[in-house]
Amino acid sequence: MCVISFFLFAKMEAEGISAPLSLSAEFEGSFAYLTVRDRLPTILTKVIDTLHRNKDNFFKEYGKEGVQAEKTAISFLSRLRNELQTDKPVLSLTDNAEDSEAWNEYMRRQQDLMEDGRPVSWFKSPWLYMECYMYRRIQEALYMNPPMDKFDVFKEGKTQSYFESQQAIKTLCTYLQELITNMENMTEIQLRDSFLKLLQISLWGNKCDLSISAGQDNSQKSSPIDSLPDLQRFILVDDSSMVWSTLVAAQGAGSSGKKHARVDIILDNAGFELITDLVLADFLVSAGLAKQIRFHGKSIPWFVSDVTKQDFEWTIMQTMAANHKWMSASGVQWKHFMKEGTWSYHDHIFWTLPHEFCDMAVDAADLYSTLQGSDLILFKGDLNYRKLTGDRKWEHTVPFDQALRGFQPAPLCSLRTLKADVQVGLQPGQAEKLSSQEPDWMTNGRYAVVQFSSPCREQ
Numbered sequence: 001m002c003v004i005s006f007f008l009f010a011k012m013e014a015e016g017i018s019a020p021l022s023l024s025a026e027f028e029g030s031f032a033y034l035t036v037r038d039r040l041p042t043i044l045t046k047v048i049d050t051l052h053r054n055k056d057n058f059f060k061e062y063g064k065e066g067v068q069a070e071k072t073a074i075s076f077l078s079r080l081r082n083e084l085q086t087d088k089p090v091l092s093l094t095d096n097a098e099d100s101e102a103w104n105e106y107m108r109r110q111q112d113l114m115e116d117g118r119p120v121s122w123f124k125s126p127w128l129y130m131e132c133y134m135y136r137r138i139q140e141a142l143y144m145n146p147p148m149d150k151f152d153v154f155k156e157g158k159t160q161s162y163f164e165s166q167q168a169i170k171t172l173c174t175y176l177q178e179l180i181t182n183m184e185n186m187t188e189i190q191l192r193d194s195f196l197k198l199l200q201i202s203l204w205g206n207k208c209d210l211s212i213s214a215g216q217d218n219s220q221k222s223s224p225i226d227s228l229p230d231l232q233r234f235i236l237v238d239d240s241s242m243v244w245s246t247l248v249a250a251q252g253a254g255s256s257g258k259k260h261a262r263v264d265i266i267l268d269n270a271g272f273e274l275i276t277d278l279v280l281a282d283f284l285v286s287a288g289l290a291k292q293i294r295f296h297g298k299s300i301p302w303f304v305s306d307v308t309k310q311d312f313e314w315t316i317m318q319t320m321a322a323n324h325k326w327m328s329a330s331g332v333q334w335k336h337f338m339k340e341g342t343w344s345y346h347d348h349i350f351w352t353l354p355h356e357f358c359d360m361a362v363d364a365a366d367l368y369s370t371l372q373g374s375d376l377i378l379f380k381g382d383l384n385y386r387k388l389t390g391d392r393k394w395e396h397t398v399p400f401d402q403a404l405r406g407f408q409p410a411p412l413c414s415l416r417t418l419k420a421d422v423q424v425g426l427q428p429g430q431a432e433k434l435s436s437q438e439p440d441w442m443t444n445g446r447y448a449v450v451q452f453s454s455p456c457r458e459q
């Protein structure tokens with residue numbers, strides 16, 4: 001956002017011209033309402049079933065203490081499900097974890113915003129807060145019951161997504177190795193076209209998300225490359241060319257010759273989507289478009305399929321060990337990138353807090369400052385889009401820059417398949433046309449955006 005528009009934004013805020021209302025389950029029949037009423041209880045029930053199904057393992061590994069911990073954790077989660085379904089006031093966290101105070105401070109902030117002193121509750125408060133809060137309460141149930149505290153209740157679904165996508169992963173790793181083999185003979189146009197293809201493959205990899213499917217298998221079955229032409233028309237905003245120009249501009253000579261372009265990827269889902277992100281990152285380094293890639297994942301299991309450090313390391317090891325020449329070659333290269341520091345993995349607690357990203361500069365100043373050192377930040381997925389835009393009921397034609405409300409650490413791009421009813425930056429009439437053809441266009445996962453914003457990019 002230009003300095004001028006930044007001050008304009010600040011002026012708007014000062015004059016109380018605040019952003020529109022937050023999406024919330026208080027709007028009966030809304031997607032938020034249906035999610036809180038139906039999908040979140042389903043996910044909670046699956047978590048309880050997972051603990052039940054692992055009872056014998058807990059006994060084998062931890063003896064009676066493990067079984068007792070599993071039983072107590074299940075009663076925690078059953079109570080949580082009842083609180084949710086009966087719209088009880090939300091409770092402070094009591095597990096004294098690193099992020100507990102940030103969560104409890106946020107609850108106090110939300111309580112101050114409630115009209116006529118109503119308590120913060122599941123069907124009355126912002127959907128973004130309540131959905132994030134549910135995943136954090138699941139973690140509280142585990143934190144409070146060691147030795148369950150290290151157990152990932154979503155691990156089975158994430159590994160299944162990886163194993164169910166094997167053919168697509170083989171196809172993609174083979175394509176990557178062909179590109180790398182031919183890299184030095186490529187013209188800039190061919191390099192750009194290859195990049196744009198891999199960017200779109202990473203974009204559509206976001207369809208494979210287990211939260212929207214409430215844990216049902218959502219793996220990649222079709223060829224990620226062959227399906228691109230048919231998917232093109234479902235991209236509602238395509239700023240890919242600006243992403244390419246930003247990367248090319250970042251190659252500008254620095255004092256020591258080649259500038260060390262740094263790309264940050266804010267990861268979303270494990271499984272096939274993570275493979276698409278690792279393949280894109282490998283291409284960026286192999287093509288000399290980036291000298292450093294920083295991956296940002298979640299510090300706790302999150303939204304069913306989001307990547308944790310364990311998932312990230314497991315995926316590279318699994319790919320290395322694959323009985324497929326190009327998969328294992330790719331995995332070996334990725335392991336090498338991590339070892340030499342070209343790639344690094346980070347999991348700041350902010351990514352598993354409920355805050356909108358416009359709060360980051362104040363509530364996670366260290367992370368904001370780190371991101372300001374990036375040449376390009378790629379935000380994967382729908383939840384990140386919701387946080388970028390504050391999960392608010394914006395008019396669809398509001399510019400993306402405006403919806404960011406001052407969140408501009410560096411040039412950034414959202415690669416998102418639409419799975420929630422918030423979407424900005426559309427042309428006049430575009431949303432109306434989509435609604436007439438497909439009333440659920442914002443939540444059926446068939447559409448996507450590649451939406452770019454840069455500090456001081458002419459609007």
Ligand SMILES: O=P(O)(O)OC[C@@]1(O)O[C@H](CO)[C@@H](O)[C@@H]1O
Pocket residue numbers: 035039131206209210211212213268269303380381382383384386417419420
């Ligand atoms: O961030 P992702 O993985 O693309 O999607 C997360 C998601 O599935 O969870 C929420 C619905 O429960 C929505 O934000 C979105 O549909």
Ligand SMILES: [Mn+2]
Pocket residue numbers: 209211268269303305306381383
């Ligand atoms: Mn996700």
